[in-house]
Amino acid sequence: MNTIVTVLYYVLTAYIAVLIVWNFLKRKSWQEELLYVIVLIPFVLRLLRLK
Amino acid sequence: MMRKLVSAAIGTALAVFAGISFHHSRHLREPVVPGPAVSRVATLGDYFAPLKGTINDANIYILEGKEPGGTVLLLGGTHPEEPAGRLAAWIFAENAELRQGRILLVLSANRSGTTATRIGGAYPADFTIPTAWGGQTFRMGDRWSNPLDQWPDPEVYLHYPSRQQLAYVDIRNLNRCFPGRPDGLLTERTCYAICELIRREKVDIEIDFHEAELQYPVISTIVAHERGADLAAAASMFISSLEGFAIGVENSPKALRGLSHREIGDATGAISLLLEAPEPFLDATRGRTDRRLLLTGRDPFVVRAGRRGLLFEKIDEKGWPIDVRVGRHTSTVLQVLEIWSGDHPDRAVVVAGVPRYAEVVEKGTGAFLKDPKSVDPGRLSFE
Known part of the structure; x- marks a missing residue:
């Protein structure tokens, strides 16, 4: 059961990461783009099991 | 398009830089040169099979004397962000x-806890103890298991078996999960394995090494546990009069569950003791949280807090160096063993070769760390 919950959290993390990338691609302002890139980093690090 | 590529490149560079640092922190190998008394190295998985091969399948160094006697368990790294305990056990x-x-x-x-530092805490990833042969680098670690090994945390943590409600994050805190649960999460299973070790090896005394911030009332x-109150009181008196530092005694509260000094004493036949040394690095009022602060224990902001009466332990410009903290632990264990052995000759544990407080302070912790290059690589263990 615990393993299933953990896997679901990784799926959620991937889903949110995709949403962040989608928003990054839609932005027109450089500042907002950079903000989305920085927000994305912890999601990527978790998916890669680095942090 | 070019702007987006530049933004993505900046993000990638930051992620790679951070990722390398986190990977290094998680996989840094710490060598141990087993001393003359180490007869074998077992692991927690030998006492609780489901832990075998996991990150918390921690090494157990078994030191045996020529004559039979009692058995003592020393736990370092329950809270890996309190490194004096690990270093004392290393010595x-x-x-x-x-x-x-x-x-x-x-x-x-809690080996998992040694592989990550506190999120948002800006802790150094590692630290180096200087030695005559160069220096030995250790992982810094955190108070809790690494979320990579146990995630997510529940909204509410109900301690097993008391069902007392504790802070949700403490389901990853080894010292809030005792006596453990065989079918629980990694940290609970680790506690269960430690209790199994104590039961199967018929441990007489278990001593858990810790450090505390100076704003925390349980310090120095x-x-x-009530079965160890007399032993601790006698050790406190001898230490305060003979060893060059003062240490108090606190009764393990019965109402606060999950802690080693309460649960191990209740769930096993061992007397359970927990040692606290002062670590300004952990204080909320500290300044820059770097390797220097970790090793010197010197911080002007914590000193200022002390002048305003906000601390439960004294501090001045000399701080609380790591050697002082390590020496407190080694001397306390030696005094406990001497008193126990005098009272229980058939269950005595007689040890030599371990430096006391004054010697650690004079020579430094590094003087008692062995050069891994000086021995056959086959003899080395790694943490």
Whole structure:
């Protein structure tokens, strides 16, 4: 059961990461783009099991 | 398009830089040169099979004397962000000579917790103890298991078996999960394995090494289960008069569950003690949280807090250096063993070769760490 919950959290993390990338691609302002890139980093690090 | 590529490149560079640092922190190998008394190295998985092969399948160094006697378990790394405990256990592993009885040593009780630092805490990833042969680098670690090994945390943590509600994050805190649960999460299973080790090896005394912030009232003390109160009181008196530093005694509260000094004493036949040394690095009022602060224990902001009466331990410009904190632990263990052995000659644990407080302060912790290059690589263990 615990393993299933953990896997679901990784799926959620991937889903949110995709949403962040989608928003990054839609932005027109450089500042907002950079903000989305920085927000994305912890999601990527978790998916890669680095942090 | 070019702007987006530049933004993505900046993000990638930041992620790679951070990722390398986190990978290094998680996989840094810490060598141990087993001392003359180490007869074998077991792991927690030998006492609780489901832990075998996991990150918390911690090494257990088994030190045996020529004569039979009692058995003592020393736990380092219950909270890996309190490194004096791990270093004190390291000194025992590499230097102790046993004349009677056995010492079981765990240097990384929560090994998962040694592989990450506190999120948002800006902790250094590692630190180096200077030695005559260069220096030995250790992982810094955190108070909790690494979320990579146990995630997510529940909204509410109900301690097993008391069902007391504790802080949700403490389901990853080894010292809030005792006596453990065989079918629980990684941290609970680790606690269960430690209790199984104590039961199967018939441990007489278990000593858990810790450090505390100076704003925390339980500091510079031995926290004792009621079956260890007399032993702790006697050790406190001898230490305060003979060793060159003062240490108090606190009774293990019955109402606060999950802690080693309460649960191990209740769930096993061992006397459970917990040692606290002062660590300004952990204080909320500290300044820059770097390797210097970790090793010197010197911080002007914590000193200022002390002048305003906000602390439960004294501090001045000399701080609380790591050697002082490590020496407090080694001397306290030696005094406990001497008193126990005098009162229980058939269960005595007689040890030599381990430096006391004054010697650690004079020569430094690094003087008692062995050069891994000086021995056959086959003899080395790694934490």
